[in-house]
Amino acid sequence: MNIPDIIEKIDELTNNERSKLVKNTVEKLGQQEKKELAVESVNSLTTAEKKDFVRDATQNLNQADKQEFVEAILGKPTQKATDTLWLIIVIVFAAGFVLSIAAMVYLAIYDKEISDKLITIFTTTGAFLAALIAPSPMSK
Numbered sequence: 001m002n003i004p005d006i007i008e009k010i011d012e013l014t015n016n017e018r019s020k021l022v023k024n025t026v027e028k029l030g031q032q033e034k035k036e037l038a039v040e041s042v043n044s045l046t047t048a049e050k051k052d053f054v055r056d057a058t059q060n061l062n063q064a065d066k067q068e069f070v071e072a073i074l075g076k077p078t079q080k081a082t083d084t085l086w087l088i089i090v091i092v093f094a095a096g097f098v099l100s101i102a103a104m105v106y107l108a109i110y111d112k113e114i115s116d117k118l119i120t121i122f123t124t125t126g127a128f129l130a131a132l133i134a135p136s137p138m139s140k
Helices: 003-011 015-027 031-043 047-058 063-074 079-109 116-133
Strands: none
Touching: 079 116
């Protein structure tokens, strides 16, 4: 039997029969051929279908494997990116701390009531900044 005859016979199968045929055929392939077929199949999907496929395919992975998967796609952040992010966080908290002090001084000078929210901002930002310079309890 030649390929065109086989294709003609496959066209006569029901969708369920075709699905079983494909599954049985794929099981008989080697790992490399399976991988190539999977890549080819996924590449033929629309972007939305690819997103659904990736979500479904990774749903049952454990957390460590999911992390490895994300790092393989996005890569690990560089030290410069991490440092920049920390710098932004520290600057924002420091600005909040300084502004809350300035606001409390202003309110004290003009005999106005200092709100609980302002005190909360002051203590929270101060605690965050203090925690950054405090020695780690794990270090000796």
